[in-house]
Amino acid sequence: MKILVAVSKAPDTTSKVSFKDGDTKFNEDGVQWIINPYDEWYSLVRAVELKEADPQTVIHLVTVGDASNDAILRKALALGGDEAIRINADASDSYNTAAQIAEVAKQGNYDLIFTGKETIDYNAMAVGSMIAGLLDLPYVSAVAKFDLQGNDAIAIHEIEGGEETVQITLPAVISSTKGMAKQRIPNMRGIMAARSKPIKVVEPIASDNLTEIVQYELPPAKESVKLIDANNVEELVRILHEDVKVI
Amino acid sequence: MSVLIYIDHSEGNIKKSSLEALSYGAALAKKLNTTAEAILLGTVKEGLDIAGRYGITKVYHAADQAYNNYDAQVLTKALLPTANNAEVIVFAQSALGDAIAPRLAAVLNAGLVSGAVALPETENGFVVKKSVFSGKAFAKVKINSGKKVITLKANSFGVKEREPANAEIINISAASSESKIKTIKIEKIEGEIPLTEAEIVVSGGRGLKGPENWYLITDLAHSLHGAIACSRPVADDGWRPHHEHVGQTGVQIAPNLYIAIGISGAIQHLGGVNRSKTIVVINKDAEAPFFKAADYGIVGDAFEVVPKLIEAVKKLKSEN
Numbered sequence: 121m122k123i124l125v126a127v128s129k130a131p132d133t134t135s136k137v138s139f140k141d142g143d144t145k146f147n148e149d150g151v152q153w154i155i156n157p158y159d160e161w162y163s164l165v166r167a168v169e170l171k172e173a174d175p176q177t178v179i180h181l182v183t184v185g186d187a188s189n190d191a192i193l194r195k196a197l198a199l200g201g202d203e204a205i206r207i208n209a210d211a212s213d214s215y216n217t218a219a220q221i222a223e224v225a226k227q228g229n230y231d232l233i234f235t236g237k238e239t240i241d242y243n244a245m246a247v248g249s250m251i252a253g254l255l256d257l258p259y260v261s262a263v264a265k266f267d268l269q270g271n272d273a274i275a276i277h278e279i280e281g282g283e284e285t286v287q288i289t290l291p292a293v294i295s296s297t298k299g300m301a302k303q304r305i306p307n308m309r310g311i312m313a314a315r316s317k318p319i320k321v322v323e324p325i326a327s328d329n330l331t332e333i334v335q336y337e338l339p340p341a342k343e344s345v346k347l348i349d350a351n352n353v354e355e356l357v358r359i360l361h362e363d364v365k366v367i
Numbered sequence: 368m369s370v371l372i373y374i375d376h377s378e379g380n381i382k383k384s385s386l387e388a389l390s391y392g393a394a395l396a397k398k399l400n401t402t403a404e405a406i407l408l409g410t411v412k413e414g415l416d417i418a419g420r421y422g423i424t425k426v427y428h429a430a431d432q433a434y435n436n437y438d439a440q441v442l443t444k445a446l447l448p449t450a451n452n453a454e455v456i457v458f459a460q461s462a463l464g465d466a467i468a469p470r471l472a473a474v475l476n477a478g479l480v481s482g483a484v485a486l487p488e489t490e491n492g493f494v495v496k497k498s499v500f501s502g503k504a505f506a507k508v509k510i511n512s513g514k515k516v517i518t519l520k521a522n523s524f525g526v527k528e529r530e531p532a533n534a535e536i537i538n539i540s541a542a543s544s545e546s547k548i549k550t551i552k553i554e555k556i557e558g559e560i561p562l563t564e565a566e567i568v569v570s571g572g573r574g575l576k577g578p579e580n581w582y583l584i585t586d587l588a589h590s591l592h593g594a595i596a597c598s599r600p601v602a603d604d605g606w607r608p609h610h611e612h613v614g615q616t617g618v619q620i621a622p623n624l625y626i627a628i629g630i631s632g633a634i635q636h637l638g639g640v641n642r643s644k645t646i647v648v649i650n651k652d653a654e655a656p657f658f659k660a661a662d663y664g665i666v667g668d669a670f671e672v673v674p675k676l677i678e679a680v681k682k683l684k685s686e687n
């Protein structure tokens with residue numbers, strides 16, 4: 121089994137979100153970068169579990185970005201990836217990112233390609249689906265449980281108001297969400313081993329940036345809260361019914 | 368070149384989020400001086416002419432049961448010939464829409480904006496506002512390609528019925544392709560309203576102490592005909608199922624009313640709920656950060672306040 125896990129760097133969830141250059145750029149000052157939680161906690165850890173069950177399994181990591189991404193690749197290697205590939209391009213547009221990863225995937229002949237459900241910064245939920253489209257592979261999104269069964273995979277994924285269990289013929293692209301695996305912390309042995317694992321840098325293929333962010337906005341500031349006495353819940357109900365008209 | 372809206376359905380019913388997408392697509396077509404058309408792959412119980420009410424002139428329908436299955440690969444191929452004739456293709460964000468839209472965009476080499484929260488601005492290029500950083504900010508994204516794909520965030524435009532009108536239905540037979548995904552079973556949570564479609568959401572956090580106290584949340588939700596949600600540790604500890612977990616790493620919602628009970632309001636939680644139109648917070652700690660993001664608040668013990676609140680809601684409902 122050969123698995124490709126796409127990982128992306130993302131600002132730590134407690135980062136202050138602010139912008140610069142006339143609100144056209146994300147202000148990275150003081151931002152701590154982490155591996156996008158969906159990629160790390162779910163995709164990668166599940167891939168490592170599959171490798172633990174079958175040591176023949178090979179896990180490659182791929183990211184699109186400049187050398188500032190090497191730190192998250194090292195951490196992902198420490199968690200259990202065998203080799204990392206960094207495509208030296210700007211990951212600002214989902215299509216371009218997917219096209220780059222699809223190219224690497226095509227050359228590597230993977231049985232499984234894992235992506236996170238989305239990145240917590242741009243929330244596009246797009247890269248996995250696009251890779252699948254570019255490679256004409258089956259795709260299941262928001263997978264919360266994943267197992268192999270012979271040459272197939274069994275996945276449980278989230279749908280509106282419930283979940284669906286599907287059987288997938290491999291190769292396939294899977295986007296992971298909570299439930300797939302339990303978060304792990306790299307151990308000392310993993311960290312030591314990661315130092316000598318390769319990070320291969322490849323140059324991007326020609327591709328288009330079909331979209332660009334032209335402006336950011338912060339949500340309008342909330343007016344301060346109106347407090348209602350705990351002994352007067354009727355007043356809250358009245359406000360919601362008569363003034364706000366939501367109930 | 369028209370605006371094409373994808374109609375998503377489940378168990379024979381058109382999803383409410385798709386009615387919103389129809390309304391949005393029709394408004395966009397008007398802005399672009401073109402027609403709004405829709406496509407439905409699969410079978411539904413309702414007559415599709417009702418799409419006319421939302422401003423749609425034509426509905427292409429491939430009534431093949433094979434298209435009722437969740438398989439983005441098959442559905443994208445079936446969609447392609449019709450999508451080729453459209454300038455903008457609109458989807459509602461949903462489990463299926465999120466799987467098809469980017470794929471279609473990639474195959475068409477069309478720029479994608481997912482999670483749009485407003486109609487595109489067309490004065491200076493084609494610019495779509497979407498929510499980013501898990502609800503902590505918005506970005507205006509310019510699509511530079513001729514073809515465009517948009518997925519619409521639920522509850523950001525609203526379902527808008529116009530005058531009664533019937534859409535013309537055009538039966539198509541989309542070529543079916545081999546499916547590599549087989550549905551084994553579907554489990555729906557009976558009687559609960561899907562979180563992303565709910566107009567009212569009642570949510571509980573660790574302040575409720577344990578799963579045995581969840582009747583406070585479900586009773587209040589039921590009295591308001593709302594859906595139920597929870598904070599992340601509540602799902603992590605197995606008190607509630609994962610799909611009820613809202614926040615930056617859970618479901619992101621924008622109901623008209625969000626009532627948070629015993630939730631501290633951590634930044635990761637707020638990210639998923641701060642687009643709610645009205646937020647009510649019930650927390651015994653007056654310093655809980657959630658009060659800063661709330662419209663209305665009650666400082667008090669949930670175990671005392673919520674039963675009273677349920678009574679007051681029931682009283683209101685019985686009087687109206």
Ligand SMILES: Cc1cc2nc3c(=O)[nH]c(=O)nc-3n(C[C@H](O)[C@H](O)[C@H](O)COP(=O)(O)OP(=O)(O)OC[C@H]3O[C@@H](n4cnc5c(N)ncnc54)[C@H](O)[C@@H]3O)c2cc1C
Binds near residue numbers: 668
């Ligand atoms: C990478 C990352 C991602 C995360 N993603 C999410 C996410 O998507 N969603 C999410 O929710 N969290 C997320 N978290 C966790 C988040 O940081 C908080 O830990 C979590 O939201 C806290 O949940 P809580 O408010 O239920 O519990 P607590 O923080 O323990 O708060 C409980 C609250 O209940 C109140 N309370 C106690 N007793 C009562 C009572 N009797 N009556 C009334 N009030 C009472 C307390 O005053 C307190 O404010 C994430 C964290 C990380 C690091």
